[in-house]
Amino acid sequence: xxxxxxxxxxxxLDQQKAYDFYVTTxxxxxxxxxTMDNGFxxxxxxxxxxxxxxxxxxxxxxxxxxxxDDETRNAFRILLEKGALGAGVLHTPDCRATYEELKAKGVxxxxxxxxxxxxxxxxxxxxxxxWFSMTQPTPQAGAQHP
Amino acid sequence: MPIAPDVYKKIVMAKLYMDExxxxxxxxxxxxxxxxxxxxxxxxxxxxIYQRTPHQYLTRKRVExxxxxxxxxxxxxxxxCNNVGFESIGxxxxxxxxxxxxxxxxxxxxxxxxxxxxxxxxxxxxxHCFIETCLNG
Numbered sequence: 131x132x133x134x135x136x137x138x139x140x141x142x143l144d145q146q147k148a149y150d151f152y153v154t155t156x157x158x159x160x161x162x163x164x165t166m167d168n169g170f171x172x173x174x175x176x177x178x179x180x181x182x183x184x185x186x187x188x189x190x191x192x193x194x195x196x197x198x199d200d201e202t203r204n205a206f207r208i209l210l211e212k213g214a215l216g217a218g219v220l221h222t223p224d225c226r227a228t229y230e231e232l233k234a235k236g237v238x239x240x241x242x243x244x245x246x247x248x249x250x251x252x253x254x255x256x257x258x259x260x261w262f263s264m265t266q267p268t269p270q271a272g273a274q275h276p
Numbered sequence: 277m278p279i280a281p282d283v284y285k286k287i288v289m290a291k292l293y294m295d296e297x298x299x300x301x302x303x304x305x306x307x308x309x310x311x312x313x314x315x316x317x318x319x320x321x322x323x324x325i326y327q328r329t330p331h332q333y334l335t336r337k338r339v340e341x342x343x344x345x346x347x348x349x350x351x352x353x354x355x356x357c358n359n360v361g362f363e364s365i366g367x368x369x370x371x372x373x374x375x376x377x378x379x380x381x382x383x384x385x386x387x388x389x390x391x392x393x394x395x396x397x398x399x400x401x402x403x404h405c406f407i408e409t410c411l412n413g
Contacts, residue, residue, distance in 0.1 A: 137403065164398035170411055172402045188410060197410045226279070227325045230288040 137174065137184045140217055142258040143210045145171055148187040151256050155235055158185070169194045177220075210259030217260040225250040225266035279321060286311040287321050294330070298337045299361045304330050338362060339375045346380055347387035353380045 142148040152158040158175040161184050165171045169192075174184035190198050190206040198206070209215055222228040225243045229252045233239065240253035240261070249267040256262065279287075290307045307330075308318035322330050338360040345356045354365055357380075362368040372380045394401060 139406075162394070162401045164394035164401045166398045166402075168411070170407075172398065172406070186406070188406075195410050197408070197412055223327050224325045226281075226284050227288055227291075230284055231292065234288065234292065 139188050142187045145187045145189045148258045215260050219263045222266050346384040
């Protein structure tokens with residue numbers, strides 16, 4: 131029986147820039163940050179109030195990612211540079227306040243927060259190839275969330 | 277009742293001020309005045325937006341910074357206590373344990389052990405499937 135998701139991978143253009151965005155700007159917490167002899171860096175971070183979900187940043191374009199052939203790397207490059215990967219939904223208790231705060235910190239959004247049937251939502255870019263829905267769910271809208 | 281956009285900005289600016297100056301003595305009356313709100317309204321709106329009172333938010337911010345510095349900086353627990361804005365090591369220890377679950381020195385020891393292990397045995401922290409997929413193909 132599977133009961134939880136413990137780790138998810140986020141493919142990023144640059145691990146350090148991802149670290150800066152998720153840890154320094156968003157306030158995610160670092161669980162693990164180790165580097166192997168060949169330079170492969172394993173970083174996992176967790177959302178501030180979700181310590182048992184670890185998100186790891188994988189940089190498929192890095193030279194030490196030997197597991198990917200050139201064709202695969204090129205596919206990653208195209209998707210990440212286009213920002214074509216929608217990575218998920220970030221929960222916020224107040225979308226408009228978080229929008230104002232992150233905008234003041236220079237984070238990119240696709241427009242201002244909008245009311246949707248499932249809550250108040252703004253589309254946020256992590257600057258390293260992924261976008262998220264940042265949503266303040268309406269009470270009891272969880273089952274209808276996209 | 278919805279909060280007006282300009283009021284949102286004032287509360288967010290006050291929160292960012294607290295983020296940058298948490299290590300100093302923060303006068304919530306002054307922050308309220310600078311936000312052009314009464315202390316009562318500032319407290320009510322801040323708590324509504326952040327789901328914590330300004331005081332609770334500030335305490336958590338200080339404890340979180342202490343947690344990071346205990347793991348990363350070569351300062352004594354007392355120095356970290358003072359540097360993050362607590363006036364008493366006793367209240368710091370109690371609040372740290374309440375928020376983090378461990379006493380500051382115990383947390384530091386565990387973080388140090390983990391860091392040492394990460395330096396000497398990084399593979400122990402990486403699920404094998406990731407090594408196989410990312411490095412070996």
